[in-house]
Amino acid sequence: MPAAAQVSVSVQGGVHAARIDRPERVLQQPARGTWIEGAAGEATTFGLRVGAWFSNRWGLDGGLAWSRNRSWQGSVGGTPPDFQTHTFFSSATVRARLTGPDFRWGLQVGAGPALIFHAGSGNSLLARNTDLGAVVNIGGSLRLDPRLALTLDAHEYLFSSRFAEPYTSPLGGAPLPAGSRFRREFVLLAGFSWRTH
Numbered sequence: 001m002p003a004a005a006q007v008s009v010s011v012q013g014g015v016h017a018a019r020i021d022r023p024e025r026v027l028q029q030p031a032r033g034t035w036i037e038g039a040a041g042e043a044t045t046f047g048l049r050v051g052a053w054f055s056n057r058w059g060l061d062g063g064l065a066w067s068r069n070r071s072w073q074g075s076v077g078g079t080p081p082d083f084q085t086h087t088f089f090s091s092a093t094v095r096a097r098l099t100g101p102d103f104r105w106g107l108q109v110g111a112g113p114a115l116i117f118h119a120g121s122g123n124s125l126l127a128r129n130t131d132l133g134a135v136v137n138i139g140g141s142l143r144l145d146p147r148l149a150l151t152l153d154a155h156e157y158l159f160s161s162r163f164a165e166p167y168t169s170p171l172g173g174a175p176l177p178a179g180s181r182f183r184r185e186f187v188l189l190a191g192f193s194w195r196t197h
Helices: none
Strands: 007-017 025-029 034-038 042-053 058-069 072-075 085-097 105-120 130-143 148-163 179-195
Touching: 007 058, 007 148, 042 085, 042 179, 058 179, 085 130, 085 148, 085 179, 105 148
Parallel strands: none
Antiparallel strands: 007 042, 007 179, 025 034, 034 072, 042 058, 058 085, 085 105, 105 130, 130 148, 148 179
């Protein structure tokens, strides 16, 4: 079957290693003696991608990955609330195969634009909840049969977030200035890919 007729759908799960060195979100409940701020940590992530090859070497794909980080630090009066930081990664990439289209083992690389959406509990410290950036990735696959394959993909998202105001943590430490922070967020996803032909 010609490579141009091959469309693949991937469903994956994995982890997102958040590398930011300051909180994105805070939750304040003075009456309960609660102050929580988001902390960096590994987050569970789920992804969906759809791609197509227009030659034996080159293809396009696009998809979404949803990350949920439940890491936080602070002081809590009573039962801790369910505090979460959500990140939605949306991207499209141009892909290049490094192995032949009929190999059982596959290796590919890609790059393209990305939109990153921020949400979650409490109040956002960001000046905007959508950031424009880029993604680079490398992926591997092991074909189980002509249509089904195991996949492993590493994505590096590159973007800048802008913080609206200076922030001083009640937990101590130097005040954090407002302004932009360059970010590199790593997402590792494993799952299954199904192709039409």
